[in-house]
Amino acid sequence: MILTEDLRRTFRRRGAAVEAVRGISLRVERGELVAVLGPNGAGKSTLLRMLTTLLRPTAGTARVAGVDVVADPAGVRQRIGYVGQGNAGGHHHRVLDELVTQGALYGRTRAEARRRAGELMEALELRGLERRTVASLSGGQRRRMDVAIGLVHRPGLLFLDEPTTGMDPQARANLWEHITRLRHETDTTVVLTTHYLDEADAVAERIVVVDHGEVIADAGSAALRARHAEDRIELEVDEPGTVAGLVDGTVAGSRVELRLADGARVLPGLLARLERAGVTVHAAHLHEASLDDVFLALTGRSLREEGAAA
Numbered sequence: 067m068i069l070t071e072d073l074r075r076t077f078r079r080r081g082a083a084v085e086a087v088r089g090i091s092l093r094v095e096r097g098e099l100v101a102v103l104g105p106n107g108a109g110k111s112t113l114l115r116m117l118t119t120l121l122r123p124t125a126g127t128a129r130v131a132g133v134d135v136v137a138d139p140a141g142v143r144q145r146i147g148y149v150g151q152g153n154a155g156g157h158h159h160r161v162l163d164e165l166v167t168q169g170a171l172y173g174r175t176r177a178e179a180r181r182r183a184g185e186l187m188e189a190l191e192l193r194g195l196e197r198r199t200v201a202s203l204s205g206g207q208r209r210r211m212d213v214a215i216g217l218v219h220r221p222g223l224l225f226l227d228e229p230t231t232g233m234d235p236q237a238r239a240n241l242w243e244h245i246t247r248l249r250h251e252t253d254t255t256v257v258l259t260t261h262y263l264d265e266a267d268a269v270a271e272r273i274v275v276v277d278h279g280e281v282i283a284d285a286g287s288a289a290l291r292a293r294h295a296e297d298r299i300e301l302e303v304d305e306p307g308t309v310a311g312l313v314d315g316t317v318a319g320s321r322v323e324l325r326l327a328d329g330a331r332v333l334p335g336l337l338a339r340l341e342r343a344g345v346t347v348h349a350a351h352l353h354e355a356s357l358d359d360v361f362l363a364l365t366g367r368s369l370r371e372e373g374a375a376a
């Protein structure tokens with residue numbers, strides 16, 4: 067669905083060259099749901115803008131939905147949906163009119179555009195809002211409307227650039243429910259960026275981490291955690307010093323701390339071993355490695371802090 071080779075984009079800023087994307091080679095198969103994550107300024111938007119033909123690459127190639135982004139940008143646009151960070155809909159237009167107009171822009175007849183608008187309003191729970199103006203919708207309804215507009219021409223590939231930024235947790239969960247269901251029903255490929263790691267963890271089967279314009283990791287969330295982060299077990303015991311020697315741990319205040327892979331599987335055996343050794347464990351805390359730990363290990367920065375500030 068997407069194939070890029072050594073894709074690059076350089077900007078000139080005050081006479082200096084800024085390499086926003088530095089040789090990204092990426093392959094996304096049909097039906098995949100891929101989250102592109104990275105700290106601020108990593109190059110995510112620049113990458114997405116090139117893939118959606120909003121920006122011309124400086125070097126390298128990109129084929130999107132089988133079409134070269136430079137040779138035939140209009141062809142790419144016909145085949146993809148793009149939900150950017152701003153709102154796509156005309157604010158003073160009515161919801162139904164806006165969807166029908168968008169369909170007409172893609173060359174659909176009025177009747178076809180109306181039928182498609184009806185389907186999308188059903189699928190994205192916009193029924194009952196037909197005559198409301200886009201400006202009067204709630205944040206969550208507005209975002210669902212944006213997604214509906216992105217899907218008007220039945221694209222096989224949908225790009226979502228930070229689709230849930232600024233939404234409350236319930237509206238975010240609701241939007242993802244719609245997107246994942248639509249994706250399964252229509253086999254749509256989805257490429258998204260988000261600052262919410264929990265979201266990427268929950269919805270994406272594949273996570274591409276970008277930093278300084280390059281892909282620095284590309285795998286599923288579980289594989290990333292296993293490879294780049296460790297679980298932590300903290301034990302509350304009477305004599306941490308003695309216990310630390312028994313279990314390959316370090317003393318942290320009144321506790322013993324162990325860093326290891328697959329903590330949930332190791333913990334029961336560990337407790338049994340300590341019991342056999344006559345140690346009384348008052349409490350055991352398991353901190354499973356998070357995607358944010360992976361992020362910190364890979365980039366030296368926490369995405370969570372930036373996400374919270376966004």
Ligand SMILES: Nc1ncnc2c1ncn2[C@@H]1O[C@H](COP(=O)(O)OP(=O)(O)OP(=O)(O)O)[C@@H](O)[C@H]1O
Binds near residue numbers: 107
């Ligand atoms: N039009 C431009 N002119 C000059 N520099 C730019 C331009 N667009 C982006 N850049 C620079 O390119 C780098 C990558 O920016 P980009 O917006 O792609 O990052 P990002 O990962 O999307 O960040 P964010 O998470 O903040 O949206 C940054 O250093 C940015 O300042």
